[in-house]
Amino acid sequence: MTSTTLVPGRPAGNRRPARTGLPLTRASGLGLGVATLWFSLLVLIPLSAVAVTASGGGWDGFWQAVTDAQTSATIRLTVGTALLVTLVNIVMGTLIAWVLVRDRFFGKRALEVLIDVPFALPTIVAGLVLLSLYGPNSPLGVNIANTRIAVFLAFLFVTLPFVVRTVQPVLAELDPQAEEAAASLGAGRYTTFRRIILPSVTPAIAAGAALSFARAVGEYGSLVLLSGNLPMRTEVASVRILSSIENDNPDSAAAVAVVLLAISLAVIVVLDVIQRRVMRRG
Amino acid sequence: MSIEISHVGKRFGDFVALDNVSVSIPSGRLTALLGPSGGGKSTLLRIIAGLEHADTGRIEIDGVDATRLPPQKRNVGFVFQHYAAFKHLSVRRNVAFGLEIRKRPKDEIDRRVDELLALVHLQQFGERLPAQLSGGQRQRMALARALAVEPTVLLLDEPFGALDAKVRKELRDWLRRLHDEVHVTTVFVTHDQAEALEVADEIVVINDGRVEQTGSPDDLYDRPANEFVMRFLGPVTQLDDQLVRPHDLQIHTRPEPSTVAGRATRITRVGFEIRVEVTTITGQVVTVTLTRNEFLALGLRNDAAVHLRIAPNSPTTAVATTDQPSSTSPSLAASH
Numbered sequence: 001m002t003s004t005t006l007v008p009g010r011p012a013g014n015r016r017p018a019r020t021g022l023p024l025t026r027a028s029g030l031g032l033g034v035a036t037l038w039f040s041l042l043v044l045i046p047l048s049a050v051a052v053t054a055s056g057g058g059w060d061g062f063w064q065a066v067t068d069a070q071t072s073a074t075i076r077l078t079v080g081t082a083l084l085v086t087l088v089n090i091v092m093g094t095l096i097a098w099v100l101v102r103d104r105f106f107g108k109r110a111l112e113v114l115i116d117v118p119f120a121l122p123t124i125v126a127g128l129v130l131l132s133l134y135g136p137n138s139p140l141g142v143n144i145a146n147t148r149i150a151v152f153l154a155f156l157f158v159t160l161p162f163v164v165r166t167v168q169p170v171l172a173e174l175d176p177q178a179e180e181a182a183a184s185l186g187a188g189r190y191t192t193f194r195r196i197i198l199p200s201v202t203p204a205i206a207a208g209a210a211l212s213f214a215r216a217v218g219e220y221g222s223l224v225l226l227s228g229n230l231p232m233r234t235e236v237a238s239v240r241i242l243s244s245i246e247n248d249n250p251d252s253a254a255a256v257a258v259v260l261l262a263i264s265l266a267v268i269v270v271l272d273v274i275q276r277r278v279m280r281r282g
Numbered sequence: 283m284s285i286e287i288s289h290v291g292k293r294f295g296d297f298v299a300l301d302n303v304s305v306s307i308p309s310g311r312l313t314a315l316l317g318p319s320g321g322g323k324s325t326l327l328r329i330i331a332g333l334e335h336a337d338t339g340r341i342e343i344d345g346v347d348a349t350r351l352p353p354q355k356r357n358v359g360f361v362f363q364h365y366a367a368f369k370h371l372s373v374r375r376n377v378a379f380g381l382e383i384r385k386r387p388k389d390e391i392d393r394r395v396d397e398l399l400a401l402v403h404l405q406q407f408g409e410r411l412p413a414q415l416s417g418g419q420r421q422r423m424a425l426a427r428a429l430a431v432e433p434t435v436l437l438l439d440e441p442f443g444a445l446d447a448k449v450r451k452e453l454r455d456w457l458r459r460l461h462d463e464v465h466v467t468t469v470f471v472t473h474d475q476a477e478a479l480e481v482a483d484e485i486v487v488i489n490d491g492r493v494e495q496t497g498s499p500d501d502l503y504d505r506p507a508n509e510f511v512m513r514f515l516g517p518v519t520q521l522d523d524q525l526v527r528p529h530d531l532q533i534h535t536r537p538e539p540s541t542v543a544g545r546a547t548r549i550t551r552v553g554f555e556i557r558v559e560v561t562t563i564t565g566q567v568v569t570v571t572l573t574r575n576e577f578l579a580l581g582l583r584n585d586a587a588v589h590l591r592i593a594p595n596s597p598t599t600a601v602a603t604t605d606q607p608s609s610t611s612p613s614l615a616a617s618h
Binding site: 175177178180181182183184185186187188191195196199200279 | 331333352357428
C-alpha cells in the first residue's frame with residue numbers, strides 16, 4: 001500500500017507530461033503484461049476480495065460492523081497511535097539519520113547495525129522483549145502492561161528504522177557546497193536547514209513516514225503480549241480482526257480491513273501533497 | 283574593498299595547506315590565485331569566504347577584521363566549481379535566495395533578479411530548474427546568485443574547471459567583460475596558467491602553501507621570481523644551466539658570439555609553430571620553437587648543424603638542480 005510514495009530522493013518538481021500513445025515494443029508489452037498480472041494476483045484481487053466480503057452484508061451491515069462501539073474504539077486507537085508514532089518518527093528518524101550521516105563518533109558502525117534490529121526481529125520476539133522489560137516483572141520497575149502506552153511503545157519500536165533508512169541515503173547524497181553557498185548568501189543554520197536541506201529530504205521523510213504509518217496500523221505481534229488486548233481500552237484493529245474471525249464473523253473483519261485500507265490510502269495521499277508543497281516552497 | 287591577508291597558516295592534520303601566507307588583494311581588480319592542485323589556493327579562498335578558519339593570521343576585508351566573522355556576515359559572493367545550485371529551486375529562486383533571506387520587498391527582488399538574469403544572459407531560463415541547464419548556464423546562474431547580494435568581494439573557486447574547453451574559453455572572456463562592467467573586487471582560483479594570464483589583472487602564484495610570486499601577468503611572465511614560476515607559467519627548455527622559453531632561443535646556421543653548437547635532431551610542425559629539437563655537443567636536448575617564416579628563412583633540415591643562443595633580454599632562470607632531464611617539461615609544453 002506504500003508503493004505510490006516509495007520513491008525517496010525523487011528529483012524535485014519532476015512533473016513531465018506523461019508520454020501517451022507511444023506504441024509498446026513486444027518486449028516492453030510483455031514486461032507490462034507480467035507486471036500487471038503479478039500486481040493483480042498479489043494485490044488487486046485479494047484487496048477486491050476483502051472489499052467484496054466487507055460488502056457481503058450490504059451497506060447497513062458494513063456500517064453496523066464499523067460503528068460497533070468496540071470496533072470503532074479499536075480503529076480510533078490504532079489510527080490515532082499510528083499517526084502519533086509517525087509524527088515522532090518523522091522528527092526522531094530525521095535526527096538519527098542526521099547524526100549517522102553528519103557526525104563521527106565512537107560506536108557509529110554499531111549503531112548503524114542496531115538501527116535495523118527492530119525491523120529484522122520477528123515481531124513476536126519484539127513483543128517478548130518489551131514484555132520482559134516493561135511488563136509486570138520489569139527489572140526496571142516500569143510496568144506499562146495493559147495500558148495504551150504499551151501500544152504506543154510497541155509501534156514506536158517496530159517502526160523506528162523506516163524514516164532513518166529512507167532519509168539517510170538522501171542526506172548522504174546532499175551537496176555540502178549548496179549549504180556553504182547558502183551560508184555565504186547570508187542564511188543562518190536554521191534557514192539553511194529549512195530552505196535547502198529540508199526540501200531535499202522531504203520526499204524521503206514522506207516515504208519513511210508512509211511506511212512507518214502502514215506498519216503501525218497493521219502491527220500485531222509486538223504489542224499483543226504487552227497491551228493485554230482489553231476491549232475499549234488497549235485492543236487494536238488487527239487483534240479485533242482476528243477475534244472477529246475467531247467468532248466466525250468474517251464480514252466484520254473485512255469491514256475493519258477496508259476501513260484501515262481507506263485510511264492508509266488517505267494518509268499516503270496527504271503525505272504526498274504535503275511533500276510536494278514543502279518542496280515547492282523551498 | 284581590498285583584502286589584506288597577513289600571516290595566515292592552516293593545517294589539516296599533518297598536512298600544511300598554508301604556511302604563513304601574506305597577500306594584499308587590490309580593490310576593484312580581478313586577481314587570480316594560480317598554482318598546482320593541492321597547493322593551498324582553494325583553502326586560501328575558502329578562508330577569505332569564512333568557509334574555513336585559519337589556524338593563525340588575520341583576514342581583513344574592506345578595512346574590517348574578518349578573521350572571526352562567520353560566512354554569513356562577510357558579505358562575500360562565492361562561486362563553486364560544481365555550481366552548488368539549489369536543485370529544488372527554479373533559476374529565479376536561486377538568484378533571489380540571498381535577497382529573500384534579507385527580507386527585501388517582493389517587487390524590489392523581482393526587479394533585481396530580472397536585471398541579474400539579463401546580465402548573465404539567462405532571461406528565458408528563469409522558470410527552469412538547474413538540472414535543465416547546461417554546465418555553463420548553471421555557472422552563470424551561480425554567478426548571478428552570488429552577485430545578487432551586492433557582495434564587497436566576489437570569490438570564484440575554479441569556476442570553469444568543470445566545463446569543456448570551448449565553454450571555458452567563452453566564459454573566461456565573458457567573466458573579463460562582466461568584471462569590466464561590474465568592477466567588484468574579484469578573486470578567482472585556477473590551475474590553468476593560460477586562464478590566469480588571459481583574464482587576471484593580478485596573479486598570485488601559490489605552491490606548497492606558500493606565495494611564490496605576486497604581480498601582473500607581464501611581470502610574472504617576463505620576470506619570474508624563481509624556477510617554479512618560470513616553469514608553471516609556460517613551456518620552458520634548458521640551455522646549459524639556464525631555463526628559458528623555447529621561443530626565446532635563436533637558431534643560427536653558423537657560429538655567432540656566445541652560441542652553443544649542436545644538431546637539429548627532430549623537427550615537428552604544430553599548427554603555425556615549428557618545434558625543433560637540438561642536441562648540443564654536450565648531449566643536452568633543447569627545444570626551440572620558431573614561426574613558419576623564421577623556419578623557412580633558415581632552411582633547416584634534419585641533422586643540420588646549428589648554433590643556439592638565448593635572445594637578448596629574455597627571461598631566464600638558473601636551474602637549481604642540474605640532474606633534471608634537460609628537455610621541455612612535457613606537461614607544461616602540452617598545456618600551452
